[in-house]
Amino acid sequence: MNFINLLKVAFHAIANNKFRSFLSMLGIIIGVAAVIIMMAIGQGSKESVRKNISQMGTNVIMIRPGADMRGGVRQDPSAMQTLKQEDYESIVREKKFITYVSPEVSSSGQAIYGANNTLTSIYGEGLEYFDIKQWVVEDGECFTEEDIKKSSKVCVVGKTIVDELFPNVADLIGKTIRFKSIPFRIVGVLKSKGYNNWGMDQDNVIIAPYTTVMKRILAQTYFSSINCSAITEEMTDDAIEELTTILRNNHKLKDDADDDFTIRSQQEMMETMSSTMDTITIILVVAAAFSLLVAGIGIMNIMLVSVTERTKEIGLRMSVGARGIDISNQFLIESIMISITGGILGIIVGWLGTYICAAFNLPTSIPLWSILVSFAVCTVIGVGFGYFPAQKAASMDPIEAIRYE
């Protein structure tokens, strides 16, 4: 029997048993919809994590003092004093794969203005920090190179500081706040970045010249870290290598000595986060895929019932000239049709479900390949679980089948 006839016959058989066919499709519909929704949520979360990480800055590379492990004793990296002004200057001088460099020192404590105070962190930074982390000064201006040289007591503040310390003040440029009893004149206000992925308020910051924070607040000569920006994401690895060479030379480390600093890149973080999200997505999808397996067994069950129920029809078809392969094709096409129809409905339901999830503020994004995969899986299920019933039908003896009551 040719393919079009097979399709017609299969369609007839399904149409003659609408409710039953729908029930066997239901498993597939639910399974496929679940897979699509899970993949959409997985993909959506991944994208939102990436977005959040990239918000941290452009191709950021962070250098911290101290290796992960030295002499078997783990030490607090902030206690290490290996990152110095010379390191910063060498990097600025010798950089090839790096655009921006900024040393960083930080401290946390209370910021006070008048009767208001808030717990916050002060970051001592270079000017290029604003480019690395993509901070924009919204009101007023940034501090200057001159301020860094002179260790001026000036700062720019985040939106949260503004809200906490200046609830009713309209123009706060030029006002002076105190941090650890040091007065800082506000020269600018940063544009809000909001909360990051880990629930940290990125606007709760004060940024001041690094020299000021080092000398006037911390009274130290070393940096807590140096932030850099690779020219492009692809150059991150070259940039890390370059930084390693510069720092090892500066620190006069022997070839067999471990690094006394740690370099981490945003790219690496992104990969770590993505792979975590991937794992979660895989777990979700595998769980959903099991429901597809169960759905396939459901189809096989229905097809077996259908074959038995239609023994007489099979006998008749064989009597009038159907070969075994015609019969097995007929039932195979029928099960494929059920599973693919279920698959298409499942994709629609999954798509609607994804919209509903999106309405509840879950990050979602349907990858095209998830639709293709669902479709392929449905076909495989149709063939796989239809095969045994179809063989059963094809191997019937026409003499017995036609007399079956």
Add this chain to the structure above:
Amino acid sequence: MQEKNKKVVIELDNVKRDFIVGSEVVHALRGISFKIYEGEFVTIMGTSGSGKSTLLNQLGCLDTPTSGEYFLDGTPVRKMSKSQRAKLRNRKIGFVFQNYNLLSKTTAVENVELPLMYNAKYNAKQRREAAIAALEAVGLGNRLEHKSNQMSGGQMQRVAIARALVNNPAVILADEATGNLDTRTSFEMLVLFQRLHAEGRTIIFVTHNPEIAQYSSRNIMLRDGKIREDKENNNILSAAEALAALPKPQDD
């Protein structure tokens, strides 16, 4: 006794069929030989257990002999594979069953088209045309789109006969084709079979009802797997006359 100048449609040469039931061998057919010529209307009769179902399965190429040979339209069947026999059935044989065996929820035309679905030579249009022609031949030209569950027993059997005709077979095999019908409808079927016979078709009618033998041209009687009697009927009764002689159905 046979007309030697006519074409042989069916030839059985010492056909035997044994079944193994448990440890016992049952000889269902113990050596059957006969020839059926084109245009004959043969009834095969016998009580249950006489082997007539087994013989019908042989004639219909649904089964193969244990020994001996069966030639259908000149083709030896015994060594054929299942698929080859399926194809042979498709081209050479028209089956009419006792319980009609129509596809449920399917129209008359689609039912009749069924054998042609398994014949790649026919496209959809030719199939439909052939099916309509066959339905018109059995007097159902006005019921083409009726579904099988909207028809009476007689109509269903007519559809089944049309289905047996549609592939223009070498032989029509009817298995108790009137067994489920009332007397009047049975005669109507016999009228139809006699007309097909008159048109030159070869018909084999398997039945246990001796009455039907009177309307056929030849009569083969089976008993215990052997032919007990094989004679021509020189006094063929007209089914049409018998039908006319039946009391009119009471309208109530």
